[in-house]
Amino acid sequence: MTPNKEDYLKELYKLGGSEHLVSNKELSQKLKIAPASVSEMLTKLSQESLLITEPYKGAKLTKEGIGIAISLLRGHRLWEVFLIRHLGYSWSEAHEDAELLEHVSPVRLTGRLERFLNYPAYCPHGNAIPDQNGQIKEGELxxxxxxxxxxxxxxxxxxxxxxxxxxxxxxxxxxxxxxxxxxxxxxxxxxxxxxxxxxxxxxxxxxxxxxxxxxx
Ligand SMILES: [Zn+2]
Known part of the structure; x- marks a missing residue:
């Protein structure tokens, strides 16, 4: 899967797309991509059974799509912890490079990384890191x-x-x-x-x- 496709799944998940339909408009604003291109990509992803679309309502992730989104988020947030803790990255530098690393981190690697970092609950920016099963614990903010x-x-x-x-x-x-x-x-x-x-x-x-x- 291309990084571009993966970013769609990740953003959908962050907008609540594992639980409810997210409108194309919301997704296009978040990704800063034209609505027409967003619709086109959502059609492709639905053909791959990663999400379902409903005309005029938006898109919702399937179980498979949720799995990919969670593994991307885990990779992103764990790498951020690593980069800041061990390589002296700044807040924004860590985010920037984690955007790249998340796309090339197989489950085995993030699992080992998580163990190496001693199972951090949050990324350096305070976002909860989902566990292997996708469970997230977040307080009331x-x-x-x-x-x-x-x-x-x-x-x-x-x-x-x-x-x-x-x-x-x-x-x-x-x-x-x-x-x-x-x-x-x-x-x-x-x-x-x-x-x-x-x-x-x-x-x-x-x-x-x-x-x-x-x-x-
Ligand atoms: Zn972060």
Whole structure:
């Protein structure tokens, strides 16, 4: 299977395509690919029994499609742990190279990698790593952008997007960091946060891509 096809299965899975239909529009926005090309590829993948499509409603993964998506995600997230822990990669560098490695990692390799890393539960960006059976354990998270001033929370997960990852790492934000919201500016203005012994500001846009837990 080509990396391109695999990316479709992975994105569908991330959008909930193992449980419900995902619209072509949503998928095309996420993959940044024209709707016509998306429809064409979905037809191909359905002919290979990796997903089912319903006219005007979207696509849903089959059991086989789910299996491939899970193995890609496992590979991606385990490689990220390895690259950061052992090769000194930055947040965004790890994501970038994991995008390549996930497509060339057979089940045996990811299994050994997982054992070598001592079965990490999360990738460095806070995304849960599915186990061999595809089970994922994820706590209840809320978006940082929904917090009111005065709230204290723990950073749990961030979206894997290069610019965002570089921005957050420069600000000193890490998974597991405790933050307190000092102020929220009006009209989608910045969030002022206390992080350790310093005060930082992050944009509203970034706050919409950071997941936190408030009940610890
Ligand atoms: Zn990650």
């Amino acid at each position: 809320v978006l940082l952008s929904t917090l009111a001033a005065g709230t204290t929370a723990i950073i749990k997960k961030v979206q894997e997007e290069k610019e965002l990852l570089d921005y957050l790492q420069t600000q000193g934000i890490e998974i597991g960091s405790q933050i307190t919201v000092l102020a929220v500016d009006d009209y989608e203005g910045p969030f002022t946060l206390v992080l350790g012994d310093k005060t930082i500001q992050i944009s509203h846009k970034a706050a919409c891509q950071i997941y936190v837990s408030t009940n610890e």
